[in-house]
Amino acid sequence: MTHPSHSRINSDLLRPILQTSWKFYALVTVLGGIVVAALIAWLSQMYFGFGISGITWPVYWGFYVTSFVFWIGISHAGTLISAILRLVNAGWRRPVTRCAEVITVFALMIGAMFPIVHLGRPWLAFWLFPYPSERLIWPNFRSPLVWDFFAINTYLTGSLLFLFLPMLPDFAVVRDKSTGLRHRIYSVLALGWRGTPKQWHRLESGMAIMAVAIVPVAVSVHTIVSFDFSMAPVPMWQSTIFGPYFVAGAIFSGIAGLLLAMAVLRRVLHLEAYLHPVHFENLGKLLLVMALLWGYFVFNERLVTYYGNEPSEMAVFWRTQRESFAPLYWTMVIGNFVLPLVIMGVRRFRTITGCVIASIGVVVGMWLERFLIIVPALGHKYLPYSYGVYRPQLVEIIIAAATFAAMALLYVLFTKLVPIISIWELKAGEHPSPDLMPPGNEEHRLGELHL
Amino acid sequence: MTRRESQRQPELGRGVKAVYGLYPDGASAQQAVNRLRAAGVVDADIAIQSAQPMEDFEFGQRDKATWMWWLACGGGLVGMMSALGLAWLTEVSWPINVGGLPIFAWWPNLIITFELTMLGAIFTTVVTLVITARLGRRSTIYDPAVSDGKILVGVTNPPDSAIGDLEKALTAPPGAELKKI
DSSP states (O other): OOOOOOHHHHHHHHHHHHHOOOHHHHHHHHHHHHHHHHHHHHHHHHHOOOOSSBBBBTTSSSHHHHHHHHHHHGGGGGHHHHHHHHHHHGGGTTTTTHHHHHHHHHHHHHHHHHHHHHOSSSGGGGGGOOOOOOOOOOOOSSSHHHHHHHHHHHHHHHHHHHHGGGGGHHHHHHHHHHHHHHHHHHHHHTTTTTOOHHHHHHHHHHHHHHHHHHHHHHHHHHHHHHHHHHHOOOOTOOOOHHHHHHHOOOOHHHHHHHHHHHHHHHHHHTTTTOOOHHHHHHHHHHHHHHHHHHHHHHHHHHHHHHHOOOOHHHHHHHHHHHHHHHHHHHHHHHHIIIHHHHHHHGGGGSHHHHHHHHHHHHHHHHHHHHHHHHHHHHHHSSSSGGGGOOOOOOOHHHHHHHHHHHHHHHHHHHHHHHHHSSSSHHHHHHHOOOTTSSSHHHHHHHHHOOO | OOOHHHTTTTOTTTOOEEEEEEESSSHHHHHHHHHHHHHTOOOGEEEEEOOOOOOSSSGGGGOOOOOOHHHHHHHHHHHHHHHHHHHHHHHHHHHOOOOOOSOOOOOOOOOHHHHHHHHHHHHHHHHHHHHHHHTTOSOOOOOOOGGGOEEEEEEESSOGGHHHHHHHHSSSTTOOOEEEE
16 A cells, blocks of 8 residues: 655546546536436425325325435534544544535535425425514524524534635645636635645644534534424334434444445545545444444334333334334344444455445435334324325425435535545645654554454 | 746735745755754744644644634633523513423523534634634745645745845755745
């Protein structure tokens, strides 16, 4: 394993920005087409009304809220993982952090869109915004939905800044390597970055402070998303375990999303010299830990419900265990627990391909988990008058599926504008501080996660 | 001179005269800094620029002291007070009975308070960074070669009488490339 020189780092990581092939346009066209299809589906929902979706009494939260929770969960890939790795000064984080932080920002944007998509009259979305009015919406800080508003916006703002600040030195590199309009644009984006010792110290101090601030915010976001459920009197929702259960699931799905993104980037942008198998292996170990943690939470949730034997809860319990939702439930268990445990638990399967297979299982499993928390419980509440069935319709399926295309599209566009691996952090890794990183073998240089 | 070449010329603050050296590694840059000091240049007048943090070297430790952590705490405090004020003012002004909770209920308000505290700290950190790192200002010498891994060490506005000594100091370390503007 060789470490590329500075000029090679520059040329490798700036290549996607400075050179554009037809494949880029083809990919943007395909992904953009899918996103446009979703926009048409959404417009048709506005025009024909919410009746064309499957959302009806008593299941008012279907694919849209599932997608909302899922994408907010995926957002935990980035800023949280990146912040933790920064705080513990894990050397192997350097090529990974930006890939992860970008996922956070885009996943939050996609997730935050769903409360609007879920409205029958989205042009009146401003009614949801907190402002004093005669409808008395604003002052209700005791509503979990208002908590959501504050938590998601704080996390999005913090994540955007956490992503943007370490991009300044890289914008300066693009500025110095480009001409014409691109040079002018990146000169503005670089904010006059020069790389003085003072600027480096302030940037590193700023990133450290933000990392400290962003970790609890990330934890709070998914805890608060879980409060949307656990504050409601719905069978199997009112649980004290929901906060950590949701946070663990979010980090779990986030790691899986990050592994998939890294594998695609490595292949498409030819980043083999930067994203090494050891990065996948380390993240694969984290995936394994989170799979075990997820299994622990599910076991807790299920055992306590079973032992309590409360009739309305047991009805939902059996719906997922062995009735209509059982195929989805057991697919979820295989994707979230069995697959990662088998693949990531065996060292020789912990390859890039193995990580990709396990991650696909986790992404599918976690989407199903969100769905299975929401729909079976809402369709079978305490009294028979509130029993019902949810059948997702084409409009919901298109919009939910298109979110993956939207994520890919945003990611592709981002890699066209910004180096997807932090150039300066990579170079800084070539100048390890003797106190922090003693000279050693290649494994030492990348850091080793001992589990 | 081509357009590309003209755009890659060193950028310069208006009316600034400078002499600087470009060095291939931290050790020679450190030598240049030491020699400039020996020539009587004070640290505040020595400009250093690099493409990555150079904390392995003494010159990379300059200007490390910062109040950023304290200012971030202050920002967090402002955020916290704003959240409490906002919650109290609006809840008292538009009272609603929510499940028998008090009109101003501490537990649910702690969530908003926490989020705005963190937001206050984050915003303050960014503002402090922009101001103290002097971002957005064109005031010093710069050379695009820094992006290629060279380390720039130089002096801006040197007195004419000292230029000879400065050139001597800057060219002494191995691999030095001297430039004058």
